[in-house]
Amino acid sequence: MGIWLLLLLCAAVRSNAQNDTSARRQNDTLDHQSKRSLININDIFHQAMNSISRNPGDTIDESKLLLAKSEEAYYRYAGRYVRHIIIAQLGFEKKLSDTTSFLVTAGTKIYNHLHVNTRDWVIRDNMFIKEGEEVNPYEIADNERYLRTLDFIQDVRILLKPVKGHRDSVDLIVVSKDLFTITGSIDASGVQNVKATGADANFLGMGQRLQFSTLWAQNRNPAVGFEALYRKQSIARTFINATIAYSQINNGRIDGREQEDAYYFQLDRPLVSPYSHFAGGLLVSHNQSVNVYHKPDSIFYDYAYNIYDGWLGYNIGSKLLPHGQTPISARNRIFIATRYYNIHYEKPPFQIGDSYDPIYNSKKAVLGSVTFFRQDFYKTQYIYGFGTTEDLPYGYSVTGTAGWTKQLNLERPYLGVNANRYIASGAGEFYQFFAQGGGYYNQGASQDAILLLGGSIFSRLFEFDRLKMRQYFRFSYTRMYNRVTNAPLRINNQYGLNDWGPDSVMGDRRINVYTELVLFTNYRVLGFRMAPFVYGNAVMMTPEQQPIGKSDIYTGFGGGIRTNNQNLIFGTVELKAMYFPRTAYGQKEFRVTLNSNIRFRYPSNYVQAPDVVQYNNNNYVF
Structure with missing residues (x-):
């Protein structure tokens, strides 16, 4: 009921917004009428798709399966100049893979009626290509990919059209399709605990x-x-995103032990392209645990803390502008960054006292990093998504990090490295290999040292009539040395058994192997596509300070089904059943989960804030 009330309210707001802005839209139409008359979106779109598509025998929704280098379609226009930038948006009844195809249903009619299209100026605020600039195939591909990362955009194509009578000029057309951004959810644990959420990820199309x-x-x-949250994307075309939030129901530090009152303000600016100069971020937060569930004082973690976290980086070589099929070395970059953070407990929980704890201790650090990277992208489909365009990198990234840290009264220097290699084959296989290592130095010895090695593989897409199948494989090895302040290796994460419940299995050596087979079908229920899957997972954990012969092996097997409606901002829904032949304290042999609003997306950031090695969560792996 709540979500329908929200939809009706948004429809009323949309109606008012349309009346208030109708004059502006008419002016926009007049301003661009002459430009739009120069183009035929369908003709240009089909020409572009033909130039970057493979496997014409595809029989599912898309007429052709994408598998091409992102910059490939723009090579022929290198050296020309951009005369006009024109914005064109598709309705929910159209597919970006084929603009002549229509899918008119009750759902698409409702979406189109309730939805406010993204304003043209919002798209322009997220464009780093400007009129009058020379065509750089790589930079245009970067901008198209960046637009696809916006959480209110389903898909984007940037098309170039030669200008008749002006052989040195092109018009740049941005064809975009929105997501239906009104969303909501209800999470009920019986009748005694209900959480409801409503959101609009693109309020008023702004x-x-x-x-x-x-x-x-x-x-x-x-x-x-x-709790309430407000976020604005790319303020005044700076690519700086701002978020402000207040919560009375915030989950506690990492482990969710206590509920918190919290408020925070955040700014972030990603490195949107290898031609961008700066990236950085700022976070200011205050959090305080509140005993709303009347726990006894002996077990309630009563604490309050502040977070001050800021970083800034500069991209050396960002002014290099390759023309046409420039040697790939022209995309090599060096990114330097520095970061300061301070997590200060005004009131630490008495249960922790002065003992070392990775969550409830005050910490501060000054870190610097140098990143050498070259990263380009393939456009493809059916990795995590159900047919929309996905961007997977190929290239490399190597980051060295050094700095000073303090936890309680323990001050130590830190040194670490993070290396990644991304490979894309012409047949549609994607590989990642990574090596991370880092540690602290104190009293003539290394402490809390970590070595993390591994990789992942997506197989090529296999096609069987109206079905598609892809195999995924992941492996990793983690080793911890001389643990002093850090948490031990845990099993319930993507480097272990991700579906394991209570984390009762810990150690200092961990080996993980995971494989998954996904079948993408053409079946729809109310617009939701279905993808059944099966998986197998095995982890070897060695208890701390024990030889490898004392290790224990834990396995998990299961399967389920994922479903997603590509028009909705609401994420993937996953129903999964699992079987664990060997269990530990608090873990059941069988487990069934239903997870909603899952965000499956390949991480495509060029650079990260300087940081220590993260070994119990996954920031870099497919």
Whole structure:
């Protein structure tokens, strides 16, 4: 009921917004009428798709399967100049893979009625290509990919059209398709605990997110808590994103042990292209645990802390502008960055006291890093998505990090390295290999040292009539040395058994192997595509300070089905059943989970903030 009320409210707001802005849209139409008359979107689109597509025998939704280098379609226009930038948007009844195809259903009619299209100026605020500039195939491909990362955009194509009578000029057409950005969810644990969330990720089509959540619990005092969030994308065309939020129902530090009152302000600017100069971020947060569930004082973690975290980096070589099929070395970059963070506990939990704890200790650090990278992309499909365009990198990234850290009264220098190699084959296989290592130095010896090695592979896409299948494989090896302040290696993460419940298995050596087979079907239920899958997972954990012969092996097997509606911002829904032949304390042999709003997306950031090696969570792996 709540989500329908939200939809009706947004429809009313949309109607008012359309009336208020109709004059502006008419002016925009007049301003671009002469430009739009120069193009035929369908003709240009089909020419572009023909130049970058493979496997014409594809029989599912897309007329052809994408598998091409992102910059490939723009080589022929290198050296020309951009005369006009024209924005064209598709409705929900059209497919970006074939603009002449229509799918008119009750759902698409509702989406089109309730949805406010992204304003043209919002698209322009996220463009780093400008009119009058020379065509750089790589930079245009970067901009197209960046637009696809916006959480209110389903897919984008940038097309170039030669200008008649001006052989040195082209018009640049941005063809985009929105997601239906009104979303909501209800999470009920019986009748005594209900959480409801409603959001619009593109409120009024202006690249801003509004989100509200409320939690009601019978044993909570007060019974109702709420949180609110506002986020603006690319403020004034700076590519700086701003977020402000307040919550009375925030989960506690990492482990979610306590519920918190929290508020924070965040700025972030990604490195949107190898031709961008700066990237950075800022986070200011205050958090305080609140005993809303009336726990005894002996077990309630009563604490308050502040977070101050800022970083800034500069991209050396960003002014290099290759023309045409320039040698790939022209894309090599060096990125230097520095970071300061301070997690200060005004009131630490008495249960921790002065002992070392990776979560509840005050920490501060000054870190610097140098990253050598070259990263280009293939456009493809059916990796995590259900047919929309996905961008997978090929190239390399090597980062060296050094700095000073303090935890409680322990001050230590830190040194680490993170190397990644990305490979894409012409047959549609994608590989990643990584090596990470780091540690602290104190009293003449290394402490809390980590070695993490591994890789992952996506097989080529196999096609069987109206079905598609892809195999995924991942492996990793993690070793910890001389642990002093850090947490031990855990099993319940993507370097172990990700579906394991309570984390009762720990150690200092971990070996993981995982494989998954996904079948993408053409079946739809109310617009939702179906993808059944099966998987197998095995982990060897060695208890701390024990020889490898004392290791234990844990396995997990299972399968399920994922479903997604490509028009909705609501993420993938996954129903999964698991079997664990060997269990530990608190872990059941069989487990069934239903997870909603899962965000499957390949991480495509060029650079990260300087950081220490993260070995119990996954920031870099497919």
